[in-house]
Amino acid sequence: MGRRRGEWPAEPEALPGPVVDNHTHLESISEVLEPGVADPGVAAQLQRAAALGVEAVVQIGCDLDSAEVSVRWAHEHPQLVAGVAIHPNEAVLHAGVREIAPDGLEPAPLPRHARSLDDAIARIAELARDERVRTVGETGLDFFRAGEQGRAVQRESFRVHIALAKELGLPMQIHDRDAHADVLDVLTRDGAPDVTVFHCFSGDAEMAAECARRGYYLSFAGPVTFGSADEVRAAAAVVPASQLLVETDAPYLTPAPHRGAPNAPYLLPITVRRLAEVRGDDLGALCRQLRETSRSLYGV
Ligand SMILES: [Zn+2]
Numbered sequence: 034m035g036r037r038r039g040e041w042p043a044e045p046e047a048l049p050g051p052v053v054d055n056h057t058h059l060e061s062i063s064e065v066l067e068p069g070v071a072d073p074g075v076a077a078q079l080q081r082a083a084a085l086g087v088e089a090v091v092q093i094g095c096d097l098d099s100a101e102v103s104v105r106w107a108h109e110h111p112q113l114v115a116g117v118a119i120h121p122n123e124a125v126l127h128a129g130v131r132e133i134a135p136d137g138l139e140p141a142p143l144p145r146h147a148r149s150l151d152d153a154i155a156r157i158a159e160l161a162r163d164e165r166v167r168t169v170g171e172t173g174l175d176f177f178r179a180g181e182q183g184r185a186v187q188r189e190s191f192r193v194h195i196a197l198a199k200e201l202g203l204p205m206q207i208h209d210r211d212a213h214a215d216v217l218d219v220l221t222r223d224g225a226p227d228v229t230v231f232h233c234f235s236g237d238a239e240m241a242a243e244c245a246r247r248g249y250y251l252s253f254a255g256p257v258t259f260g261s262a263d264e265v266r267a268a269a270a271v272v273p274a275s276q277l278l279v280e281t282d283a284p285y286l287t288p289a290p291h292r293g294a295p296n297a298p299y300l301l302p303i304t305v306r307r308l309a310e311v312r313g314d315d316l317g318a319l320c321r322q323l324r325e326t327s328r329s330l331y332g333v
Pocket residue numbers: 056058093171282
């Protein structure tokens with residue numbers, strides 16, 4: 034999670050038309066703020082975002098606790114729909130694997146991890162049947178944190194989530210960190226759900242073209258604004274407009290020039306503007322296309 038985040042950035046200019054934040058974690062905002070910085074809460078965050086053109090969000094609950102919260106919020110707020118899954122790093126903890134990550138961070142199991150991985154996914158499968166849940170995600174592979182044992186657990190968990198998305202006819206959102214080839218391999222072997230979305234796409238242009246060829250959707254987040262992210266911008270430029278999505282992944286990945294500050298859906302216009310520049314798209318036309326794609330995938 035990294036260091037705590039300071040003051041909220043100023044509001045960016047509003048978008049010319051409404052879009053949807055494809056992937057956000059509003060329940061995590063309070064966990065990343067420096068002491069003294071207020072979390073305005075989900076209703077205020079949604080209102081602030083809507084005023085700038087971000088009219089709906091897909092709230093991702095990817096552990097047992099946040100999945101329950103996300104489904105509840107989806108019933109309380111018409112502009113929020115939910116995604117539920119066991120994140121690959123969560124799957125490792127439910128399976129009782131304790132590997133030290135390359136950054137030296139030791140996993141710290143929480144009370145929810147006393148439940149077995151099978152049991153945890155069974156609860157996700159129940160929640161996913163709620164009519165306000167519109168995606169299974171985020172699932173996938175995170176090889177940054179996992180060693181050999183953890184990777185095996187993640188692969189099996191990913192496969193069960195793929196089967197669940199297919200069974201329920203829901204879109205699936207994929208988390209892929211340092212695991213591009215393996216994610217594509219699992220999708221090839223098991224067959225991808227009809228709607229497969231790479232959240233916070235982090236591959237290069239070649240992988241983006243391959244994903245597009247397979248009919249997958251690619252969602253871009255704050256990194257398209259980062260100085261060092263030429264590879265991600267090159268990827269964004271080759272995706273057909275109809276397979277493109279945008280997201281904040283808030284409270285993480287705050288777009289430049291606000292890195293180090295907390296992120297929230299109201300900052301999505303910064304990323305959308307940069308995406309339009311990188312692709313040479315008319316901003317209004319890009320917003321209309323993004324809005325239409327989100328509607329067709331998630332019914333928002
Ligand atoms: Zn996420």
